[in-house]
Amino acid sequence: MKTLARRVYLLLLCLALPLVAHASQVSQVSQVSQVLRAIVSDSNTAPYAIFNADNQLQSGLSKDIIDELARYLELPVVYINLPRARVEPWLLQGEADLACFLNPDWVEQPDDLLWTDALFTTQxxxxxxxxxxxxxxxxxxxxxxxxxxxxxxxxxxxxxxxxxxxxxxxxxxxxxxxxxxxxxxxxxxxxxxxxxxxxxxxxxxxxxxxxxLWSEPPGVYCGLSRFSPRRAQQIKTALNEIVNSGFIQQRLKFYTKLQH
Known part of the structure; x- marks a missing residue:
């Protein structure tokens, strides 16, 4: 009887382990869905991104836009500082939700990302x-x-x-x-x-x-990870609304005025 009970216990344990693992994965996905993961590299020059002495994002146009996006989505933001070469892989792998100040011509696999409307153009x-x-x-x-x-x-x-x-x-x-x-x-x-x-x-x-430069001023966009299609579409819709609201042009004027 003890042997039979032990076998039953082991069988139940084997059946339960995948459920526990699945529950852990669901929990991790749920935690990720509760934050907005935005890449802002310190390779972005001021006033696009302004970092403090501890290399933490302090202010700048990128923070203005993403903070406004977070307000639209009612989510807290986690800012991720990466070297420029790692931005695209992180988006493709679903390690981050978005990175702004990109252009499809500036990445290796543009079709594998979802793109917002142009935020603005830059000379x-x-x-x-x-x-x-x-x-x-x-x-x-x-x-x-x-x-x-x-x-x-x-x-x-x-x-x-x-x-x-x-x-x-x-x-x-x-x-x-x-x-x-x-x-x-x-x-x-x-x-x-x-x-x-x-x-x-x-x-x-x-x-x-x-x-x-002799070429036409390029548009500047946000590239979105397709890893979570629903999240990507929510971000795209919200950012397009922010563009249409005039918020970004107002912030651009603010930083331009600082130059005079």
Missing amino acids: QLLVRRREAKPVTGIQHLAGKRVGTSRGFTYPELEQVFRSGDVIRDDAHSLESNLLRLKQGRLDVVMTVDLSYHFYVQTSADQSFSADP
């Missing part, structure tokens, strides 16, 4: 030392060393980077690139208008001039 700039000649075409970059951001994609220049006609030189921050430009270690720095003008205003550094 790309080629920053040079003030005394250097203007850069108004790709031919002016021949043999030049261009300061770029590590992990970022530059579709307009990818071909000349690959051929070696133009030298790509990565750094982690805009400030680092501009310092190297001032020191003569770079010829040009790639950045965007809001970041460059914010830097000039807050640093009072008048060493540089900037020329607009």
Whole structure:
């Protein structure tokens, strides 16, 4: 009888273990669904993202937008700081819900992400030392060393980077690139208008001039993980409403005014 009872006990235990494991998985999914997991990398320059001394997101346009999104969804936010190269894998694997200030042309697998409507457009700039000649075409970059951001994609220049006609030189921050430009270690720095003008205003550094890139200003979007289709659609709908409300344009004007 003891042997029979032991066998029955073991059988019941084997049947229960998968149920316990399933319950644990359901609990984890439930916990994830109760927060908004947003990637904001410190490779995003101010005023897109402003980090404190402890490398925690403190303020900036990204926080403004995602905090407003969280208010729409009535969810707390968990901010995730990742290197730019890890942003797309985390979205694809469902480790995060969204990352903003992206464009389908800037990622490797755009069709595997869900995209919001464009939040706004941004003018790309080629920053040079003030005394250097203007850069108004790709031919002016021949043999030049261009300061770029590590992990970022530059579709307009990818071909000349690959051929070696133009030298790509990565750094982690805009400030680092501009310092190297001032020191003569770079010829040009790639950045965007809001970041460059914010830097000039807050640093009072008048060493540089900037020329607009010859291509059309690209749209800036949020890329959403498809891992949870329902969550992705909720985020997309809420962000589109935020765009249509004028909230983002108001915040852009706020940061632009800080530059004057």
